[in-house]
């Protein structure tokens with residue numbers, strides 16, 4: 561589904577990715593974990609050839625058998641095969657466009673679907689991702705929706721092309737724990753129904769361990785560890801992974817002798 565092989569990238573002599581190799585199979589959820597600035601987002605973006613100005617890139621990327629390093633082939637990949645959910649929904653939705661128009665944009669402008677049909681498809685997807693009062697929502701602007709609702713909107717928009725591969729970049733990090741759990745359950749359900757491969761990017765090792773089949777750990781532009789999700793927290797093989805695991809703050813146990 562996704563194969564990234566020895567991906568290296570530098571911008572103005574600053575090396576950002578150093579020989580990154582990542583695989584995601586059909587129906588698999590694969591975590592990409594690491595501290596801020598380790599290169600997780602850059603890896604996902606580079607996989608879809610979303611590159612910063614002046615980037616020099618080498619290595620191989622294939623998505624569903626298409627060579628995603630080829631600028632023509634990657635257009636088809638982005639059009640029909642792969643979708644990305646970006647970190648902050650408010651940063652990707654135009655604040656002065658109605659939610660319905662933004663969410664239907666890809667179907668209308670990329671797929672040439674008539675507006676009324678695209679709107680209908682988006683309404684159905686809004687229901688599928690658990691949004692209510694859909695007709696009203698379609699006419700709203702981003703500032704009128706909560707973070708959790710906006711995250712569902714961008715998930716619906718990403719799913720509108722029925723992707724085979726979903727790149728979810730900190731898709732739930734900005735949400736409160738209850739909404740995060742709901743959105744994760746939603747992604748899991750949709751993934752199973754559609755047999756999608758998911759690259760799940762997070763800085764949260766505990767979340768990745770619980771949610772992903774396999775986890776890659778990144779540090780300073782390199783993959784430094786790779787294990788099954790349920791093993792990485794219990795038995796980190798690399799010192800860096802252990803440090804990440806140890807860095808998870810644990811709340812002190814409540815003193816049972818203290819009464820409210």
Ligand SMILES: Nc1ncnc2c1ncn2[C@@H]1O[C@H](COP(=O)(O)OP(=O)(O)OP(=O)(O)O)[C@@H](O)[C@H]1O
Nearest residue numbers: 571576594595596597598599600601602603612763
């Ligand atoms: N357009 C760019 N030009 C130059 N350097 C960049 C550019 N984009 C990212 N970088 C650098 O690449 C490195 C990796 O950034 P990236 O955003 O991929 O990390 P990340 O692991 O996703 O971090 P975070 O969790 O904070 O999003 C950082 O050092 C960042 O400063």
